[in-house]
Amino acid sequence: MSYNLLKGKKGIIFGALDNKSIAWKIAERAYDEGAVFTLSNTPVALRFGEINQLAEACNAQIIPADATSVKDLEHVFTKSMEILGGKVDFVLHSIGMSLNVRKQKDYDDLDYDFFQKTIDISALSFHKMLQVAKKLDAINEWGSVLALSYIAAQRTLAGYNDMADAKALLESIARSFGYIYGREKHIRINTVSQSPTRTTAGSGIKGIDGLLDFTDRMSPLGNATAEECADFSIVLFSDLSKKITMQNIYHDGGFSSMAMSLKAMTQYNKCLEEEDNL
Ligand SMILES: NC(=O)c1ccc[n+]([C@@H]2O[C@H](COP(=O)([O-])OP(=O)(O)OC[C@H]3O[C@@H](n4cnc5c(N)ncnc54)[C@H](O)[C@@H]3O)[C@@H](O)[C@H]2O)c1
DSSP states (O other): OOOOTTTTOEEEEEOOOSTTSHHHHHHHHHHHTTOEEEEEOOHHHHHHSOHHHHHHHHTOOBOOOOTTOHHHHHHHHHHHHHHHTSOEEEEEEOOOOOHHHHTTOOGGGOOHHHHHHHHIIIIIHHHHHHHHHHHTTOEEEEEEEEEEEOGGGTSOOTTOTTHHHHHHHHHHHHHHHHHHHHHHHOOEEEEEEEOOOOSTTGGGSTTHHHHHHHHHHHOTTOOOOHHHHHHHHHHHHSGGGTTOOSOEEEESTTGGGOSOOHHHHHHHHHHHHHHHTO
16 A cells, blocks of 8 residues: 655665565565655676666666765766756665675684675665765755664674674664764664565575574564565655654564563474474
């Protein structure tokens, strides 16, 4: 159902790769809610992903960019304002990648060149985006900027590796820049800490199947899906959330407030019984 929550709003959506991507779902939802926007991803993602289908369905133009490059980002913001006919109202950062995770390097045996890339792609790119936008004065007053995070920023999760450090930095950037952009331009900056979700990036997490089952059993409302994340992101882009800024908001069915649930305990006890019977 559409509520026209983004009618008349312009935006930029970074990070839609294929139809499992959280950014893809957010783009579809933003379109349904009346927004016009551009899409951006790396040239490699444009070659191997399916973003053209999304662009067609949402009547959006694609602007290639490596989000670690300030020059590329300047191009995305300048070109977006040209295409959309003015400043934007919302920006989505839905970008993450760790070569240490991909190459299965353990946290106590990290490759530091990879580590720097993780930080640059998954966190610094958010600062670069914000700094470029501010210098170009590319976002309208009361605009909304959102990045996607994960609970590993606060709590240690086996296998999340250097992405945990990147997410901690990402959330900190949202607060630090949120203060400055809010004070000067009333622009709000938040991160949404999403449940584990089966996407290309999500599938890189070690033991994703077990993790999805565990978090689902632990969360009173169950895991939040990518579609539900899209619904919530639309609210954060809309005028209905004008005074929310510098927050990391859990969108995880209650997982972040749990220590043990009946469902998880039952499963755990079953495993103990099986072990006793061995
Ligand atoms: N899937 C999950 O379990 C989960 C949970 C919480 C948060 N998140 C976060 O959601 C965001 C989106 O991930 P997703 O799960 O939709 O996976 P995804 O693989 O669909 O999206 C990741 C995107 O990052 C892009 N990207 C990588 N390097 C880039 C670069 N240098 N410049 C520009 N773009 C680049 C990829 O091309 C891809 O489109 C990420 O920040 C991820 O950490 C995911």
